[in-house]
Amino acid sequence: MEPITNECAYSSASATEYNQHGLLSWLTDKRYAARSAHALAHWTHQLSASAHLAELLYKAWTDGHHNVASIETIATQLSTTSSLNAMAIKPTILLVPGACTGPEVFDPVVSVFCAAGYEALAVAQASANPTDPDAYTA
Amino acid sequence: MGTDGPSLSKRARESRGEKGGVLGIVYTSSALPTAGTSQLEYLGGSWPPFISETPSPGALLSFDRIIPHLFNDAPPAVQQALAQQHIPTSANVFRTGVLPPLWADERLESRRVWLLALQDATFPPEAARMFLGGSGVEWEVVEGGRALWCRDAAWVGC
Numbered sequence A: 001m002e003p004i005t006n007e008c009a010y011s012s013a014s015a016t017e018y019n020q021h022g023l024l025s026w027l028t029d030k031r032y033a034a035r036s037a038h039a040l041a042h043w044t045h046q047l048s049a050s051a052h053l054a055e056l057l058y059k060a061w062t063d064g065h066h067n068v069a070s071i072e073t074i075a076t077q078l079s080t081t082s083s084l085n086a087m088a089i090k091p092t093i094l095l096v097p098g099a100c101t102g103p104e105v106f107d108p109v110v111s112v113f114c115a116a117g118y119e120a121l122a123v124a125q126a127s128a129n130p131t132d133p134d135a136y137t138a
Numbered sequence B: 001m002g003t004d005g006p007s008l009s010k011r012a013r014e015s016r017g018e019k020g021g022v023l024g025i026v027y028t029s030s031a032l033p034t035a036g037t038s039q040l041e042y043l044g045g046s047w048p049p050f051i052s053e054t055p056s057p058g059a060l061l062s063f064d065r066i067i068p069h070l071f072n073d074a075p076p077a078v079q080q081a082l083a084q085q086h087i088p089t090s091a092n093v094f095r096t097g098v099l100p101p102l103w104a105d106e107r108l109e110s111r112r113v114w115l116l117a118l119q120d121a122t123f124p125p126e127a128a129r130m131f132l133g134g135s136g137v138e139w140e141v142v143e144g145g146r147a148l149w150c151r152d153a154a155w156v157g158c
Helices: A008-021 A023-028 A037-046 A051-063 A068-079 A083-089 A103-115 B010-015 B064-071 B076-084 B091-095 B125-134 B153-157
Strands: A093-095 A120-122 B025-027 B060-062 B112-117 B140-144
Touching (some): A093 A103, A103 A120, B060 B091, B064 B076, B112 B125
Parallel strands (some): B025 B112
């Protein structure tokens, strides 16, 4: 599996959906079929599930979305991990860059937070590299 | 970050019956202008030598002259990558007064941390300590470098 990247901000949103609908429905809901297996693996890993489970889930997903039984088995194992409950109460980390800086500089920190199970994202300032610099004030 | 509306702190939002809110703030900026003060006023009315500005209208501000040194505590390869990500910012933003800053919110008392940049090529640590003293609020100060978020992301995360 590739290292966790900034994509986990996206994946964390999926974790919220899990809390609302349950992991199994999240996995099997056709609305999410278009989501990449890569992002799904990130999300799974982010929840501090074992790397082995994450790889199994990744494989099940890439083998074909119809493989529901396989996914169901893994989902059952995942749902018993305490990290899922811990995830629900952790705060979101929002990183706001200062002058002359884009959100990319925070990628390493975002990765650290996400690996620790936090939802983290960096945002861009509208006044940074603007098309109309005079349109913005402090 | 600032707002001229209701407080964004979690405590204030809860008192209004709203969900969510800001729990705390880790500040890595160099200046602490108070509400209504512009960055330019805060710096005494003229730009320090490391800031350059293009002509108005449409003025853009950048740190062109010292870009490589902005990240002088990062490994050379990282310095180069970060320097390439340097982008200009609207100069107008620095000439207008800031909104009431989030860091000054009294509901964040004991929940503010300042990452003091010991190797800052823009403002030396002594200047940063002066800024902190003039902020009028209490900070927990943690010493580090200017590019800590990339040099030691795990440490910042902790």
